[in-house]
Structure formats: structure tokens, C-alpha cells
Amino acid sequence: MTTPRKLHIKSYGCQMNVYDAQRMVDTLAPEGFVETASAEDADLVILNTCHIREKASEKVYSELGRLRTAKDEAARNGREMRIAVAGCVAQAEGSEIIRRAPVVDVVVGPQSYHHLPQLLAKAKIDGRAIETEFPIEDKFAALPDPKPAVIRARGISSFVTVQEGCDKFCTFCVVPYTRGMEVSRPVARIIDDVKRLADNGVREITLIGQNVNAFHGEGDDGKPWSLGKLLYRLADIRGIVRLRYSTSHPRDVDDALIEAHRDIPAVMPFVHLPVQSGSDRILEAMNRKHTAADYARTVERFRKVREDIAFSSDFIVGFPGETEEDFLATLALVRQIGYAGAYSFKYSPRPGTPAADMRETVTTGLDKTAVMDERLARLQDLIDSQQAAFNKAAIGKTVDVLFERAARNPGQIVGRTAYLQPAHVVASPDIIGQVLPVTIDSLERYSLIGKLAGHTPIAASRSQPAMTTGA
Ligand code: SAH
Numbered sequence: 001m002t003t004p005r006k007l008h009i010k011s012y013g014c015q016m017n018v019y020d021a022q023r024m025v026d027t028l029a030p031e032g033f034v035e036t037a038s039a040e041d042a043d044l045v046i047l048n049t050c051h052i053r054e055k056a057s058e059k060v061y062s063e064l065g066r067l068r069t070a071k072d073e074a075a076r077n078g079r080e081m082r083i084a085v086a087g088c089v090a091q092a093e094g095s096e097i098i099r100r101a102p103v104v105d106v107v108v109g110p111q112s113y114h115h116l117p118q119l120l121a122k123a124k125i126d127g128r129a130i131e132t133e134f135p136i137e138d139k140f141a142a143l144p145d146p147k148p149a150v151i152r153a154r155g156i157s158s159f160v161t162v163q164e165g166c167d168k169f170c171t172f173c174v175v176p177y178t179r180g181m182e183v184s185r186p187v188a189r190i191i192d193d194v195k196r197l198a199d200n201g202v203r204e205i206t207l208i209g210q211n212v213n214a215f216h217g218e219g220d221d222g223k224p225w226s227l228g229k230l231l232y233r234l235a236d237i238r239g240i241v242r243l244r245y246s247t248s249h250p251r252d253v254d255d256a257l258i259e260a261h262r263d264i265p266a267v268m269p270f271v272h273l274p275v276q277s278g279s280d281r282i283l284e285a286m287n288r289k290h291t292a293a294d295y296a297r298t299v300e301r302f303r304k305v306r307e308d309i310a311f312s313s314d315f316i317v318g319f320p321g322e323t324e325e326d327f328l329a330t331l332a333l334v335r336q337i338g339y340a341g342a343y344s345f346k347y348s349p350r351p352g353t354p355a356a357d358m359r360e361t362v363t364t365g366l367d368k369t370a371v372m373d374e375r376l377a378r379l380q381d382l383i384d385s386q387q388a389a390f391n392k393a394a395i396g397k398t399v400d401v402l403f404e405r406a407a408r409n410p411g412q413i414v415g416r417t418a419y420l421q422p423a424h425v426v427a428s429p430d431i432i433g434q435v436l437p438v439t440i441d442s443l444e445r446y447s448l449i450g451k452l453a454g455h456t457p458i459a460a461s462r463s464q465p466a467m468t469t470g471a
């Protein structure tokens with residue numbers, strides 16, 4: 001028997017990268033690789049990279065600097081360490097990565113992970129292997145399915161990819177270039193994945209995609225299915241008690257999705273719906289193709305069918321040309337909507353995107369970075385106060401929690417509410433995998449602390465009490 005080889009994967013960026021990292025582990029397992037927590041003693045280190053902002057992509061090079069030392073050290077001990085760069089920086093920069101960092105052996109783009117074993121073999125012979133081309137046309141059509149059925153269950157909650165890529169071409173964003181055009185998986189494959197995960201103990205599925213509600217995978221009737229229609233089908237699978245999806249585009253919210261929220265108890269009333277800005281002028285320059293009022297109307301459509309629904313969002317401050325007035329429109333929209341939480345970012349010009357060439361008119365006389373920092377802080381203060389109010393509103397209520405695992409504190413079990421808030425109770429580990437009502441007593445930082453309100457397992461829950469977003 002050969003000794004297992006050790007594999008260390010470090011993932012940056014979005015949920016798709018987290019999912020892809022698991023896929024790489026599963027692809028390399030038959031090659032004798034087992035995961036290790038430390039890069040230093042690994043035989044293969046994979047950096048699964050993100051290109052979305054400059055900071056994210058530059059992290060890769062500082063990490064590669066550190067890995068060079070580890071690789072040299074391994075070589076001195078007569079051990080060979082291989083280094084692969086995967087993900088969106090690999091796709092965007094290709095062989096440029098090896099030019100900048102000769103320590104790298106393999107560069108592999110997000111569409112080619114199933115070739116990793118061959119690429120590693122090639123690197124052994126040729127010294128280097130690079131594969132970052134998009135396979136043309138349907139990324140999911142080629143066999144074996146590159147988002148494959150081999151994905152293993154890991155706990156109670158699991159991601160399943162339903163679509164990849166994006167055709168929206170927001171002017172600031174690299175995703176259409178790194179992940180390519182929008183492609184959906186066939187419904188039958190998704191159902192197979194969800195069934196198998198459910199059989200292996202998974203209770204909650206988050207359907208993921210860069211633009212998940214653009215989903216239009218082929219159904220068993222040969223017609224394209226919408227995300228809403230898919231949710232109805234998945235809700236029937238035994239064992240699945242919670243369904244989520246991320247990330248949605250406000251333009252692709254159709255009636256079927258709204259109806260799924262109205263009709264299906266398992267579809268959680270928490271939607272990540274990035275808006276980016278509250279200024280129509282900036283939204284247009286971003287090529288978002290909707291106004292702030294369109295967005296607010298979309299939120300109302302959800303709220304009409306599910307009054308307890310809550311939203312999170314992404315924002316960019318300091319987009320080229322953003323004035324104080326534009327920024328105030330963003331703050332006004334945040335106040336109008338009232339979020340359970342949101343991510344906000346300083347605009348980062350990305351090579352090859354249209355916004356990178358847009359003229360800056362923002363700053364007359366002031367330092368642009370200082371203006372961006374100040375706007376980011378104001379926006380984050382507002383979002384933080386909304387999030388704190390939202391979390392505080394849970395105290396004293398009884399809410400459904402899906403229990404996931406033993407907590408760090410002995411005797412405690414941790415799960416999540418419908419709104420992904422972590423909730424801790426003292427209970428037996430038997431409750432893991434069940435949705436149970438919990439009476440919330442207090443809030444410790446972002447975690448809710450409570451007591452089990454009853455011991456009867458609930459298969460699927462709808463009876464979440466309304467929570468106001470306390471704007
Ligand atoms: N597909 C999703 C998210 C894509 S990336 C969507 O359409 O919303 C995640 C977030 O990163 C974006 O929502 C945006 O807020 C942020 N982002 C993307 N490009 C950026 C850039 N060039 N500078 C700063 N933030 C950016």
C-alpha cells in the first residue's frame with residue numbers, strides 16, 4: 001500500500017470556490033490524497049483564488065512567497081512539494097502567474113478541476129502544467145459532469161451548484177471573464193446530487209451560482225426550468241427541510257421564485273439580493289439595468305407573500321463618478337429597505353472591465369481614498385445598526401433552528417435560524433439534524449443563546465415569527 005499523500009487547499013472568494021475546493025478534494029481522493037490542515041507538511045498545496053478585488057488577487061502572491069520557503073524547506077528534507085494555483089486568478093492570469101511566481105507547478109482554471117490528476121502527472125514530467133481555457137459551449141454538458149456527482153456530504157448543510165458564470169457584465173465585475181458565460185446544470189443532475197446528499201444526512205441545501213436566479217437548466221420535460229420551479233421539485237425530496245439560494249440578481253426575480261417563497265415552507269425567508277448602489281445614475285454606469293425604485297418594488301413583491309422575509313445585500317462605494325449625492329441615495333435606500341446584514345466594499349478597478357477606464361469625477365480636491373474610507377465607514381455604521389436591531393429583535397421570541405454540530409463550549413449544540421443567525425442551546429447531540437423551536441434569551445456578539453422550547457422534531461417549518469428589520 002502506498003502512503004497517502006497530503007493535500008492542503010486554501011480557498012478565497014465566494015461560495016462557489018468553497019464548493020469547488022471540496023470538489024477538488026473529492027477528485028484527488030482516488031489518487032491517494034488526504035486533506036491536511038497545514039500547508040507546511042503537504043505534498044500538494046492548492047490556492048483556490050479570487051480575482052474580484054485587487055486585494056483578493058494580490059493575496060495570492062504574498063501566499064506564494066510564504067509557500068516558496070515551505071517548498072524549499074521540504075526539498076532540503078528530501079520531500080517534494082507541489083504548488084497549484086486554481087480559481088479565478090488562475091483563469092484571469094494564466095501563465096503570467098508562473099512568470100511572476102516560478103514556484104508554481106500547476107495553473108488550473110475553474111472549469112478544469114476534473115483534469116487535476118492529469119495536470120499533476122504532466123507537471124511531473126514537464127515541470128509545469130497550465131490549463132485555464134474555457135471548454136467551449138456547455139460547461140456542464142461534457143461528461144463527466146465537471147460539477148460532479150462525487151460531491152460528498154459534509155455535515156447537515158451543503159452547497160449544490162446549479163449554474164455557473166454570468167452574462168450580466170456589470171461594468172466593475174470580473175466574473176463574466178473569469179467564470180465565463182452563464183450555464184445551468186440539467187435538473188436531473190441537481191436532483192441526483194440533492195437526493196444523495198439527503199440520503200447521507202444533509203438537511204439543508206443552498207443552491208449556488210454566480211447569478212443563481214438566472215438558472216434555466218433543462219428539466220425532465222426537455223424544457224428550461226426556472227429556479228422557482230426547481231425549488232418546488234427539490235422541496236419534495238425526503239430529508240430536505242431547508243432550501244436556500246445565492247446569489248440572486250434583482251433583474252432575474254420572476255413570479256415563480258416569489259411563488260416558491262409563498263408556497264414552500266422549506267424555502268427560507270432570507271434572500272441575498274445585492275443592489276450595489278442606491279443612485280440611479282451610478283446603477284446605470286454599473287450596467288445593473290434597474291433603478292433603485294425597481295429594486296424596492298422587487299423587495300416588496302417578496303414581502304407581500306412572506307411578511308417575515310429578510311434581505312441582505314452587497315454595496316460598492318466610490319464607483320467612478322460617485323458624488324456625495326449619489327452616496328446619500330445609497331444610504332437612503334438602505335434605510336428604506338432595512339437589511340438583516342450586508343457586505344460593503346470599496347470600488348477596486350479590475351483590469352479589462354469597462355469601469356476601469358471610466359473617468360473619475362468623484363473627488364475635486366480631496367483624496368479619493370479618504371473619501372472612499374469615509375463613505376464605507378458611514379455605510380457600514382448604518383448596516384451594523386440595522387443588523388444589531390435585527391438580531392436583537394429575536395430576543396424573547398421562539399424561532400426554529402436547524403441544529404448542525406457540537407459547539408466549542410462543551411454541552412452546547414449550535415444551529416442556525418432561518419436568517420442564518422447562529423443559535424446555541426445546551427442539549428444532547430441527538431438534536432443535530434433536526435429543526436426545533438428555540439426560545440431566545442440573549443445575544444452574544446452575533447450568536448443567539450436560547451433554550452429548546454420543545455422536544456418534538458419538526459420536519460419542515462414555516463411558522464417563523466415575523467421579525468421586523470428595525471431600520
Ligand atoms: N454575482 C453576485 C456577486 C458577485 S461578486 C452579484 O451579482 O451581485 C460579490 C460582490 O463583490 C458584488 O456584489 C460586489 O458588491 C463586489 N464587487 C464585485 N466587483 C467589485 C469591484 N471591482 N470592486 C469592489 N467590489 C466589487
Ligand code: SF4
Nearest residue numbers: 166168169170173175
Ligand atoms: Fe458580476 Fe454583475 Fe454578474 Fe454579479 S451580475 S457576477 S456583479 S457581472
Ligand code: F3S
Nearest residue numbers: 013014050051052088
Ligand atoms: Fe472571486 Fe471568482 Fe468567486 S472572482 S468572488 S472566486 S467567482
